[in-house]
Each structure stands twice: as structure tokens, then as C-alpha cells.
Amino acid sequence: xxxxxxxxxxxxxxxxxxxxxxxxxxxxxxxxxxxxxxxxxxxxxxxxxxxxxxxxxxxxxxxxxxxxxxxxxxxxxxxxxxxxxxxxxxxxxxxxxxxxxxxxxxxxxxxxxxxxxxxxxxxxxxxxxxxxxxxxxxxxxxxxxxxxxxxxxxxxxxxxxxxxxxxxxxxxxxxxxxxxxxxxxxxxxxxxxxxxxxxxxxxxxxxxxxxxxxxxxxxxxxxxxxxxxxxxxxxxxxxxxxxxxxxxxxxxxxxxxxxxxxxxxxxxxxxxxxxxxxxxxxxxxxxxxxxxxxxxxxxxxxxxxxxx
Amino acid sequence: xxxxxxxxxxxxxxxxxxxxxxxxxxxxxxxxxxxxxxxxxxxxxxxxxxxxxxxxxxxxxxxxxxxxxxxxxxxxxxxxxxxxxxxxxxxxxxxxxxxxxxxxxxxxxxxxxxxxxxxxxxxxxxxxxxxxxxxxxxxxxxxxxxxxxxxxxxxxxxxxxxxxxxxxxxxxxxxxxxxxxxxxxxxxxxxxxxxxxxxxxxxxxxxxxxxxxxxxxxxxxxxxxxxxxxxxxxxxxxxxxxxxxxxxxxxxxxxxxxxxxxxxxxxxxxxxxxxxxxxxxxxxxxxxxxxxxxxxxxxxxxxxxxxxxxxxxxxxxxxxxxxxxxxxxxxxxxxxxxxxxxxxxxxxxxxxxxxxxxxxxxxxxxxxxxxxxxxxxxxxxxxxxxxxxxxxxxxxxxxxxxxxxxxxxxxxxxxxxxxxxxxxxxxxxxxxxxxxxxxxxxxxxxxxxxxxxxxxxxxxxxxxxxxx
Numbered sequence: 001x002x003x004x005x006x007x008x009x010x011x012x013x014x015x016x017x018x019x020x021x022x023x024x025x026x027x028x029x030x031x032x033x034x035x036x037x038x039x040x041x042x043x044x045x046x047x048x049x050x051x052x053x054x055x056x057x058x059x060x061x062x063x064x065x066x067x068x069x070x071x072x073x074x075x076x077x078x079x080x081x082x083x084x085x086x087x088x089x090x091x092x093x094x095x096x097x098x099x100x101x102x103x104x105x106x107x108x109x110x111x112x113x114x115x116x117x118x119x120x121x122x123x124x125x126x127x128x129x130x131x132x133x134x135x136x137x138x139x140x141x142x143x144x145x146x147x148x149x150x151x152x153x154x155x156x157x158x159x160x161x162x163x164x165x166x167x168x169x170x171x172x173x174x175x176x177x178x179x180x181x182x183x184x185x186x187x188x189x190x191x192x193x194x195x196x197x198x199x200x201x202x203x204x205x206x207x208x209x210x211x212x213x214x215x216x217x218x219x220x221x222x223x224x225x226x227x228x229x230x231x232x233x234x235x236x237x238x239x240x241x242x243x244x245x246x247x248x249x250x251x252x253x254x255x256x257x258x259x260x261x262x263x264x265x266x267x268x269x270x271x272x273x274x275x276x277x278x279x280x281x282x283x284x285x286x287x288x289x290x291x292x293x294x295x296x297x298x299x300x301x302x303x304x305x306x307x308x
Numbered sequence: 309x310x311x312x313x314x315x316x317x318x319x320x321x322x323x324x325x326x327x328x329x330x331x332x333x334x335x336x337x338x339x340x341x342x343x344x345x346x347x348x349x350x351x352x353x354x355x356x357x358x359x360x361x362x363x364x365x366x367x368x369x370x371x372x373x374x375x376x377x378x379x380x381x382x383x384x385x386x387x388x389x390x391x392x393x394x395x396x397x398x399x400x401x402x403x404x405x406x407x408x409x410x411x412x413x414x415x416x417x418x419x420x421x422x423x424x425x426x427x428x429x430x431x432x433x434x435x436x437x438x439x440x441x442x443x444x445x446x447x448x449x450x451x452x453x454x455x456x457x458x459x460x461x462x463x464x465x466x467x468x469x470x471x472x473x474x475x476x477x478x479x480x481x482x483x484x485x486x487x488x489x490x491x492x493x494x495x496x497x498x499x500x501x502x503x504x505x506x507x508x509x510x511x512x513x514x515x516x517x518x519x520x521x522x523x524x525x526x527x528x529x530x531x532x533x534x535x536x537x538x539x540x541x542x543x544x545x546x547x548x549x550x551x552x553x554x555x556x557x558x559x560x561x562x563x564x565x566x567x568x569x570x571x572x573x574x575x576x577x578x579x580x581x582x583x584x585x586x587x588x589x590x591x592x593x594x595x596x597x598x599x600x601x602x603x604x605x606x607x608x609x610x611x612x613x614x615x616x617x618x619x620x621x622x623x624x625x626x627x628x629x630x631x632x633x634x635x636x637x638x639x640x641x642x643x644x645x646x647x648x649x650x651x652x653x654x655x656x657x658x659x660x661x662x663x664x665x666x667x668x669x670x671x672x673x674x675x676x677x678x679x680x681x682x683x684x685x686x687x688x689x690x691x692x693x694x695x696x697x698x699x700x701x702x703x704x705x706x707x708x709x710x711x712x713x714x715x716x717x718x719x720x721x722x723x724x725x726x727x728x729x730x731x732x733x734x735x736x737x738x739x740x741x742x743x744x745x746x747x748x749x750x751x752x753x754x755x756x757x758x759x760x761x762x763x764x765x766x767x768x769x770x771x772x773x774x775x776x
Contacts, residue, residue, distance in 0.1 A: 043402065043411065054570060073570040074364060085364070085569060119565075121366075121409055123402035137714065138702040138731075145694045153687050190358060194640035197734050200695065201644045205651060205688040212684035241658045245651045248595060252588035252643070259584035267573040268580060271636060 002236050006228040009292035016172060016289060023179030032182045033068065034089060035189035036123070038131070041089035044099075045074070045119040046106060047081055052113055057084050057106075064105045065098070068187060083118060143167045146204065150211070157215050158298060165294045166207040169285040173203040177278035186270035195271060199278035202249070206242060206286030213238050214291070227298055231291045239287065246283040250276055317759035320752050324613035331616040331625065348623040348631065355415060356398035356635030356733075357571065359578045362415035363425050364569040367433055367561035368408050377405045379558040384410055386555050390432050392704070393550040397733050398633040410561065413569060415633055433561035435516050436551040438464035442502060444512040444522050453517040461502040461511070463556075466495035470552035472545045475535065485545040486537040487552070496532035504528040515548070573636070581639060589615070592650060600657040602771040606756045607653030607749070614649045614741060614748040618642050621740040638733035641696075645741020648689060652749035656681040661773030670761055670772060678754050685750060689742050696742065699735035 005012070036043075058071035069088040075081070099120065106115045147163030154162045177199050181192055213234040221230060253276045260268035334349025345352075356362075367387075369375045375383070384403045387410060391399045402411040412432065416425045445457035468490045475486045491499055502511065503525050512522040513536055521538040536548070571577050593611070596604035622638070624631040632638075660677030664670070701714050760766050770776045 037400070070572060072361070072572060074567045076565070076567050083567070119366075121402070121404040121411060122406060123404050123411065134702050138698055141702070142695045142698050145698065146691055149691055149694065150687075191636055193731055194637035194734060197637070197699070197731070197738075198640045198644045201692050201738070202647065204691050204695075205648065208688040208691060209651075209655065209684045212687060216680070216683075237662075241651075241654055244599070244654050244658075245647070248592050248650050248654075249647050251591055251595065255588040255591055256584040259587060260580055263576055263580040263583070265573060265577050265580040267577065268584070271640070275640075 002232075003239070003287075004232065005235055005288055006232045006292055006295055009288075009296070012288035012292065016285070019179075020172070020175060023175050023182075026179050026183050030182050030185070032178075033185065033187045035187045036070070036087045036089045037189060039089040040123055041087065043119075043121045043123055044086045044088075044102075044117065045083050046086070046103075046115050047083040047118045048110065048113040048115045049082070050113045052084070052110060054084060057110075058086070060106060060109050061086055061088075061102065064102055142200075150208070154211055154215055157211070157218055158301070161297045161301075162211050162294055165290050165297065166204060166211070168293065169207050169290040170200055170203040172285050172289065173199050173278055173281045176281040177274045180274045180277045181270075184270075184273065186274065191267075191271040192274075195275045195278060198275055199282060202279055203282045203285065206245075206282050207290045209241065210235055210238050210286055210291055211294075228295050231295045235287055235291045242283060242287055246279055249279050253279070312755055312758035312762070314759060314762045317756050320756050320759075321609060324609060324616070324748075324752065327620070328612055328616040331620040331623070334623075347625055350619055350623065352623045352631055353619070354631050354633045355578055356633050356638070357400065357413055357415045357569070358398075358573050358636050359571055359581060359634070360415055361569050361571040362413055363429075364411065364413045364565075364567045365429050365432075366564040366566075367410045367412065368564050369559045370562055373559045375408050375559065380405050380408060380410070383557050383559070383561065386436075386557050387412060387432055387561075389554040390550075393554055394428055394431065395631075396428070396633060397736075398635045409564065416568075429563060429566065431547075433557075433563060434551070435557045435560045436464070436554065437514075437516055437556045438467070438552050439514045440502070441512050441514065442506055442509075444510055444519065446512075446519060453514050453519070460514075462491070462495060462499060464552050465556070466491055466498070467552055468492045470549040472542070472549045473535075474542075475537065484537065485540045485542045486535050487540070487545050487549045489534050489536065489552070491532035491534070493532070496530070499532060499534070500528055500530045515551070520548070585639075596650070596653065600654070600661075600773065602760065602766060603653065603657035603660060603753075603757055603773070606753050606760065607650070607657070609756065610653065610748040610753045611646060611649050613752060614744045615642075615646060617744040617748065618645060618737060618741045621744075622737065632736060633733065634737075635733050637731060638737045641734040641737030642741055644692075645738050645745065648692065648742060649745045649749040652681075652685045652689070652745055653753055655684055656753065657773065664769050664772050664774040670767055670769060671758075673772060674758055674761055682750070689745060693739060693742050696735045696739035699731055700739065703731040703735065 054071040054073050058069055061069050061071070065088065067088060067090075069086050072085045072087075074083045074085050076083075099117065103115070103117050146167060147160060150163035150166060151159035153159065174196050177195055178192075181188065181195070186192070214231055217225075217230055217234050217237075225233075253272045256272045257269060257276075260266065260272065330347045330349075332350045334345060334352065335347040336343055336345040338344075369383075380403055384401055388399070388401055391401070391412070391414065396414045399412065399414040401413075403409070404411070414425075414428070439453075439460035440462040441453075441457055441460050445454040446452070447454040471488050471490075473486060473488045474483045475488075476483045506525040507527060508525065510522050510524050512519050514520065521536050523537065540548070589611075593608035596607050598604070600607065622632045622634055656678050659681040660673050663673035663677045663680075668676070768774075
């Protein structure tokens with residue numbers, strides 16, 4: 001089996017562009033849901049007696065407020081008083097009317113549990129602008145270092161361009177995973193950061209393995225083989241490895257999803273599902289995008305040099 | 309080609325098995341009622357709030373203090389630094405500037421032995437105001453700093469860096485732990501003046517109104533250095549140095565409430581994670597063995613070693629090292645690291661298969677297969693190592709070596725230095741498992757496979773991916 005990737009590159013570029021446009025549309029139409037860590041909001045505490053699960057309590061609050069909340073069970077270490085801690089994001093602080101309304105709703109729903117509001121704090125985001133600025137610093141730094149390192153190690157095949165292309169492929173994969181996050185309505189929180197970082201790693205790895213093969217083939221064939229053909233051959237030689245690696249990862253993630261569903265810990269899904277999509281996108285971008293993009297760049301450069 | 313001896317396989321397997329056993333189950337002894345842990349097992353992992361829950365503490369300034377927004381955010385950043393200094397890498401710190409409250413959440417489970425949440429909370433709320441006075445202005449009745457002591461010569465704000473060092477006593481020759489201070493440039497002159505004036509007399513050092521040391525000055529100190537010696541143990545000296553580096557709070561923080569809180573991911577998250585991990589590992593191992601045969605078998609053993617090594621790095625392994633908090637991002641780091649481990653083995657196995665299929669002999673195929681695979685594994689792993697280091701530097705404690713290049717940039721951009729630790733823990737687990745990957749996925753796989761290839765039953769090309 002041999003795929004003609006370089007020859008059909010326009011199709012693959014097209015698929016990626018369509019996918020990215022979809023991500024943009026999803027962002028505008030559905031809109032990302034930011035967690036309290038990013039957006040700030042309120043943390044309200046309700047004391048109760050008896051048994052209530054945080055899940056059902058959360059559903060009651062959600063249906064009243066019409067927004068997602070996180071509920072944690074809390075127990076005072078000294079008095080043993082149990083309470084539910086509700087974290088919700090909001091653009092403005094909770095009004096007194098909403099607070100009273102919610103309390104009444106809770107007291108009627110859980111009539112036997114002696115629910116009382118004990119505390120409401122309106123909090124600033126923990127990871128606000130400062131966190132985002134740091135992310136940008138990290139991303140810029142990592143990109144520069146990657147381009148420099150790849151540029152140096154792959155200097156025989158016009159390294160800097162390879163570095164830039166791998167950064168493009170990486171951003172592509174991260175955006176796709178972000179789109180899935182938003183589409184499925186998962187809240188952007190710590191899990192999201194974990195997913196983005198992991199995909200970043202996978203994406204670079206996939207791309208570098210293919211560059212490595214191009215570098216090796218270039219050594220054997222030099223300029224005897226046409227560039228597009230050489231890149232195509234290299235990608236095909238790596239194909240078994242690329243597919244198997246992605247396959248093992250996807251298998252592991254499916255496994256995590258199944259266990260999470262079986263044990264009813266759905267919060268883990270918001271980690272495993274987008275990651276799975278990210279890994280598949282990484283497979284796609286390394287096979288169909290990075291090699292072709294790089295070839296395109298080299299051909300343009302050669303054409304320019306020929307003109308001059 | 310130099311052959312690897314037959315016993316090598318068994319030696320490597322034995323080492324990995326020992327490591328795995330120790331990392332998962334730990335080594336401890338029981339003398340009567342006293343348990344002593346020598347090596348910490350997987351049970352000693354400290355899980356993050358997201359997975360296991362923890363404590364939720366609300367702090368506020370004392371009632372008579374009306375804190376400004378700036379003071380509250382200064383207090384928040386001091387608390388974040390102190391949390392990191394206490395090795396609590398997973399925490400949430402929320403500030404409500406309207407009611408002047410700071411809510412801190414960090415992981416803890418009720419039967420945890422080596423971590424005391426009350427002590428940690430007390431530590432967080434302390435003002436940690438360091439002050440140097442001429443002579444020893446102590447109030448005779450309370451034994452604390454006298455109310456009319458006047459202005460201190462130096463405060464914690466004049467200190468550039470505090471560090472724990474072992475210092476040898478010039479007369480007795482005994483080494484003792486001390487805290488060494490480097491002063492900021494602008495404070496050097498003040499210090500020189502004060503020490504010149506106090507030659508032959510005492511200078512006293514107070515921490516939150518309690519005197520910790522009152523040495524006699526021998527001579528004027530002009531280089532802006534000084535050493536605090538007292539009755540320190542190595543631990544208390546490190547703690548003091550951390551307190552000074554972490555900075556002082558603008559006011560003392562009083563604990564308003566203190567509660568145990570359930571995991572953000574819901575109950576059962578921890579069990580689900582562990583079970584899912586075990587199931588995923590078994591499936592990958594089976595797949596590797598069925599698909600790649602002998603190299604896959606060897607890869608599974610190496611992966612086990614890599615996982616065990618990563619767990620050892622999280623628990624701290626030896627009882628003296630503090631353990632690291634494991635959160636979902638941390639687990640993601642391990643998964644990615646293992647992914648690189650699987651991939652390194654897949655790349656090698658594929659290259660060996662290619663060589664075998666060109667009709668080369670088994671030994672030559674293994675040799676050049678590993679050789680051809682190495683540059684790809686090396687380049688991709690090193691690139692990820694860089695990323696892990698950058699993440700640890702940007703999102704970790706500001707006094708770590710990884711953070712040095714970023715401190716200038718952050719102070720220029722007006723950003724605080726300590727941030728939420730979730731990304732830091734991703735960087736840490738990833739860095740550790742990639743380093744282990746070189747040791748396990750590259751070195752030990754190679755040794756095991758080449759050693760096995762020396763056995764007669766294993767000298768069949770199809771075991772290495774050749775045609776049957």
C-alpha cells in the first residue's frame with residue numbers, strides 16, 4: 001500500500017481548513033464555557049443534614065440557575081457539620097433575589113435535610129489574565145526553542161522551515177481538540193490544560209519522526225529523487241509506526257472512557273474524549289499536513305531562487 | 309558486533325522487577341508498634357484535590373484590619389508561594405476582595421501520616437515578618453519583642469535571597485545548619501553602619517516578634533551577607549529560609565473556617581483512574597506482544613519499569629524525600645510519557661522488522677534497527693524535554709533553576725511569580741518519564757532484546773517481525 005499524499009495535498013489542506021472553520025463557527029455559535037478558575041464567580045456553601053449526593057444537589061441548582069455548577073461535599077473537621085459547596089461562574093455577582101430564590105428552591109426540594117445558606121463568596125478567577133499571559137510566554141518560548149532545535153538538528157533539510165511547519169501542525173491539532181471541548185459542552189478547566197499539553201507533545205513527536213525519515217532518505221538519495229516523491233516515500237515508510245502508535249494511545253483512552261462510564265465518574269470523560277480526538281488529529285496532521293506543507297515551502301523557495 | 313551476554317536479560321528483568329515491587333508496594337519494617345518506612349509505595353502518593361479531595365480553609369485579616377485590594381492580592385501571592393514551598397503543588401487560592409477573604413484549598417486525606425494540615429494552615433497564616441534590631445529589645449514579662457523597640461535595622465524586605473547551608477564551627481569543628489542571607493544592594497550600607505556601631509555588642513533577629521538568634525558582632529560587615537544561626541535542625545533551617553524568601557504577609561491571617569472537602573471530579577475518581585490505568589496498561593502490553601512478538605514482549609517489561617520509575621519519582625521513593633501531589637494534569641504527563649515509551653519501542657520494532665525483511669541476519673537486524681530508530685526517538689524526546697522544562701519554569705516556584713530565565717521577563721511584564729501548580733505537575737511527571745524513557749525504552753529494551761537473541765529458541769526471524 002502506498003498513499004499519494006503530496007499529489008493530493010490540496011484535498012488534505014482543504015479538509016483541515018474546513019475543520020478549522022468549523023472550530024471557529026462552534027466557538028461563535030456554542031461558545032466556550034469557562035470554569036470559575038478562569039472566569040471568577042461565586043462559591044456558595046449550604047449546610048444540610050442527612051444524605052444527599054453532590055450530583056443530585058448540583059442538578060437541582062443547575063435547573064434553577066440554568067447554568068453548570070460544580071458541587072463538592074464538605075465536612076467540618078471539628079463539628080462534623082456537613083455542607084454542599086457550590087461553585088458557579090458568573091459575569092456579575094449573584095443577586096440577593098437569586099440567592100433567596102435558590103435557597104427556597106433547595107429547601108422545598110430537600111425538605112427533610114434542613115438546608116441553610118451559610119456562606120457566599122464572590123471570588124476572582126484564580127487563573128485569570130496572569131495565567132493566560134504566562135501561557136503565552138510558555139507557548140512563544142516553546143515555539144522558538146522548537147524551531148531553533150529542529151532547525152539545528154534538521155539543517156540538512158532546511159531546518160527552520162521544518163520547525164515552523166511542525167509548530168503549525170501543533171497549533172492545528174490543539175485547535176481541533178479545543179473545538180471538541182467546546183462542541184461537547186465541557187467546561188474549560190484544568191482538564192483542558194492537561195489535554196492541550198498532551199496533544200502538543202504527541203503532535204511534535206509524530207512530526208519529528210517523519211522529518212527524521214526524510215532526513216535519512218535525503219542522505220541516501222540526495223538530489224537524485226524529486227522532493228515530493230522523497231517526502232511521500234518517507235511518510236509511507238513511517239505509516240505503520242504512526243498508525244500503531246496512535247492506535248495504542250486511542251486504545252488506552254477508550255479503556256479510560258469505558259471505566260469512567262462504568263464507574264459513573266463522567267468528569268474523566270472531559271479529559272479522555274478530547275484527547276482521543278487530538279491524537280487522531282495529530283495522526284492526520286503528521287501524515288497529511290506537515291510533510292506536504294514543508295514540501296510546498298521548499299518548492300516555493302526553489303522557484304524563487306530559480307527566478308532570481 | 310559485540311554480543312550481549314545471555315544473563316544480561318535476567319539481570320535487567322530482576323532489576324526492573326525489584327524497582328517495580330518497591331515502587332508499588334514500598335519497603336517498611338515493623339518493630340513492635342512502630343512502623344518504619346524505608347521506601348514509599350504507591351499508597352503513599354498524594355493525590356490532588358481533583359481526585360481525592362482535601363481541606364478548604366478560609367482566611368481573613370484580623371477584624372481591626374481593613375485590608376486594601378492591593379494588600380489582599382499581595383497576601384494571595386505570598387500564600388501561593390508558601391504553598392509551593394511546602395511542596396503543595398496542587399492548590400486553589402480564591403480571593404474575595406469585597407469581604408476580604410482568601411479561600412485556600414489543598415489536598416489531604418484524613419489518615420495521612422506524614423502531612424499535618426493544621427501545621428500547614430498555621431504556616432500559611434503566619435505574617436513571617438523578619439526583623440533585625442540593635443541589642444536585644446525584649447519585653448521582660450512576655451519574652452517577645454518589646455513594644456518600644458523602635459524601627460528595625462533591617463526587615464525581610466531587605467533580603468535578596470535566603471538559603472539553607474551547613475556551616476562548620478571554627479572552634480569545635482562541628483557542622484550545624486544555618487540560614488545564610490544575601491541582602492539587597494540598597495540595604496548593604498544600612499547593614500554595614502549597624503554592624504560597625506554594634507561591634508562587640510549584640511544584634512538580635514526576630515521572626516514574628518520572637519527572637520530566633522542574637523549573635524554578638526565581631527566586625528563591620530560590608531559585603532551585605534549575614535548568617536542566622538540558632539538551634540536549627542536542617543528542616544527548620546530550610547523552613548525559615550523558605551519563609552524569608554516567600555515574603556511577609558501585610559498582616560496576620562486568621563483561620564475563619566476549616567473543612568474537609570470532596571474531590572472536584574466526584575467520588576470514586578481515584579479508583580476509576582487507577583483501574584483505568586491498570587486496564588489500559590494490560591491492553592497495550594497484550595497488543596505489543598501480539599503485534600511485535602519478541603520486541604513487544606521486551607517493550608512491555610521496559611514500560612513497566614518506566615511506569616514504576618515515574619511512580620517512584622512522585623512518591624519521593626525514599627522516605628526522606630517529600631512526595632509530589634498527583635493531579636489529572638500530572639496523570640496526563642505520565643500518560644504522555646508512557647506514550648513516548650510505547651512509541652520508542654514501536655519505532656525500534658518497526659525498524660528491526662524492516663531490516664529482517666531485507667533478508668539480514670537477526671543480530672545485524674537488531675543492531676541496525678535500534679541504530680536507525682535512535683535519531684528519531686532522540687530528537688522527539690529531547691524536544692519534549694525542552695517543553696517540559698519551559699512549563700516547569702513558567703508555572704513553578706520562582707526559586708527553582710528552571711525559573712531563572714523567566715523571572716526577569718515576569719517582573720518586566722508585571723506578573724507574579726508563583727502560579728497554580730497544575731501545569732507544573734504536568735511538566736514534572738513528563739520530564740521524569742521522558743528521562744526514564746531513555747533509560748528503559750531505549751537502553752534496557754536494547755539490552756534485553758540483544759541478550760534474548762543469544763538463546764537458540766529465539767533465533768527465528770518471525771519473532772522479530774519477519775515472514776513466517
